[in-house]
Amino acid sequence: MSGTRREIPNDPGRRDRILDAALDVIAEGGVHRTTHRKIASRAGVPLGSLTYYFDGMDDLLALAFARLADTMSKLYRRTLHSAGSTAEAEAAVVELICGPAYATDRDMTLIFEMYAYANHNTAVATTTRSWLARSRESLALHFTPGVARALDALIEGWPMHRRFDAAPLNRQLVAGVVHAVVNAAPHLPDEQL
Template identity: 55%
Template sequence: MTGSTRGPNDPRRRERILDAALDVIAEHGAIKVTYRKIAEAAGVPLGSLTYYFDDMQHLLTAAFTRLAETVSTRYGALLEAARTRREAEEAVVEIICGKVWGTDRNLLLSYELYAFATRNPEVRAVMRSWMEASRSSLTRHFDPLTARALDALVEGFSIHNSVDLRPTDREEVAVVVRAVVDRHG
């Protein structure tokens, strides 16, 4: 059947399902996700979801893993490019103030991930893996305690700045990052 999106003719179907799952989570929240909503958003038959994913838990875990890996790759790339400690500090500021999250949607999805992880051990493992990747990127330039503090700072500022009426600006964030680094470094 020419033009069909079934089977081997659609090698990206699994990824489309995961992307659609993230879209549905962003729109409705993880708690209100259904196979039907995801299949409709992905433009695939409902049965495709159960072909690729044993259950909703497996599908959501895979979708959140995709999100974590995407953001973590951006995060890690900025720190990898840093050649000096000062550049690493600037990379941390960019992670907080720039578009490492990519979009406000990804930040919203991270909120959903945090909330969903509190009650789901498999998703909690995704969170731990993401935290380990972030800290590993930071320990290229900073000791483990400083890396942990900076990672918490990234999360905290990102969350606060997304809802604050007066988000902390780049210069203020740089002052706080420097204070953490100087205190622990």
């Protein structure tokens, strides 16, 4: 028999369950109310598992937010990647802003928590910057860098407003603004806005 019991995980999905549970706990009560005990309970794991897999709460939160950013970046990329024309890419941007799949209420809560935590945590700030860069790279599949930056700001900002307005967005208005930004491409600089 090769290997020791320690080398063979008896619960290979435990680390991922802990990260998912951390995001659930954050979504329900915020970072400030997140504890090891709540995460362990939500994940259905012994409390000691958290210290086995993570170097404290900061590490656990940083990895949970990295998981969130990665999941959302992949959805963002898939939505834009499938567009075959500029018009389809504009429609994909409108879908990211108005549609049900991206930036759900839970996602928005987690994004707000991540942004706030990034102000005080270098690892999460790095994750946030990387997420913004990945978003712009996805938009750059169809748009110039200046337009990609402007559209990314709309994709980030409009769902935030929707969340606090507690009303659906006017899809026609959003589509008109997205189209106007895309058509302003010759007038937008390609460097950072």
